[in-house]
Amino acid sequence: MELALVIVVVVVALGFDYTNGFHDAANAIATSVSTRALTPRAALIMAAFFNLLGALLGTEVATTIAEDIITVADVAQHTGLVVVLSALVGAIVWNLVTWWFGLPSSSTHALIGGLTGTGLAAGVTVHWDAILDKVVLPMVLSPLVGFGLAFAVMVGVLWLVRNRPPTRTMRRFRLVQTVSAAAMALGHGLQDAQKTMGVIVLALVAGGFHTAGGGIPLWVKLAAATAISLGTYSGGWRIMRTLGRKIIELDPARGFVAETVSAAVLYTNAYWLHAPVSTTHTITSAIMGVGATRRLSAVRWGVAKSIAAAWVLTIPAAALVGAGAFVALHALLG
Incomplete structure (x- = not known):
């Protein structure tokens, strides 16, 4: 019985990873597609590959995620498995709701919210100090850093190219944006596949x-990496339109800066802070930051408010x- 439930949980977790891929595919490639640096098909293939590599x-x-959010070792095996399965259901349902409405919400925070809610319902230990330090604070600070850093870097870039021919300059930014999109996809795999x-x-x-504390088995790494890359390849066109066009009309220079800053924030949190930050929050705030260099009214703040509400x-x-x-599952499965 326990083995069968473990298999079910693993399959559902990989399903969540797949929905994460198509839900968050826009994070890596929306700016590149909207600026025509990459065709949608090429962008999806590239994002899928670098998601796989980053994972x-x-x-x-x-x-x-495995050790610092909740502890399932202090309840019966069966209950612990139902806790994990229920957390995944909560995350998947919210992913699908926000995907349907085209809102770039955070798969990361959906998963952490699901774990926290089921942990409280089941009476397992919830590590509030770790949630504060590694979830709440990064959730607040990462968008602020993304916005401020993107704004500052964009101002610097505009100053550097102020006397360059606009057409040729934008053509060059369109070329290097391929690199920044790849870096963003790598950061997405590094962050989001690891959560699964x-x-x-x-x-x-x-x-x-x-x-507990025994590391991550190789088959788990390969399965999660494959699921998120397949999900990415299937695309997330609803959210891609929101990020690529509805917040602000991006040019190649602003797309390059937004992606580069977002990738830097993701790498910093993954490698140095070990914090599961939201790729969605980071790229969205960076897009707003580069857009604000044009003028504050260039950012469609009404759309931004809807996104913030989803956050x-x-x-x-x-x-x-x-x-x-x-x-429901505890009553059904006993």
Whole structure:
């Protein structure tokens, strides 16, 4: 029974990873597609490849998800598995809702909200200090850093190219934007695929098939990396339109700066802070930052408010869905 439930949880986790891929594909390639630096097909293939590569380059974020959000070892194996399964249900439901409405919400925070909500419903240990330090603070600071840094870098870039021929300059930025889009896709794989690895390890620990603190098995890395790359390749056109055109009309220079700054923030949080930050929050705030250099009114703040509302709602909404799913599944599965 426990083995069957572990298999179900792993399959659902990979399903979440797949939805994460098509939900967040826009994060890596929306700016490149909207500025015509890449065709949609080429952008998706490139993003899928670099998501796969990024997923295999580290385990720090996976360890944070597996060990620092909730502890399932203090409840029965069966209950622990239902907790993880319910958290995934909460995250997937919120991903699908926001994808349907074209809102670039955070898959990261949906997952963490699901884990927190089910943890509270099940009475397992929730590590509030780690959630504050590695989730809430980065959730607030990463968009601010992304906005401010993108604004500052864009001002510097505009000053450097102020006397250059505009047409030739934009053509060159369109070429180098291929590199920045690849860097962004690599950062997305480094962050988001690792979160699924952490959930799978959490399920293995809950089911007694892995030891807490024992690292990430190779098959888990490969499975999560493959799922997110396949999801990315399937595309996320609704959200891509929001990021690429509805917030601000991007030119190649602004697209390049937004992607470069976002990638830098993702790498810093993954490698040095071990914080599971939102790629969505980071790229969206960077797009707003480069847009504000044109003029504040160039940013469509009405769209930005809708996105911000989805950000604020993500953790509590996913937590509520996860808690409800736990009550239902616990009653159903015993």
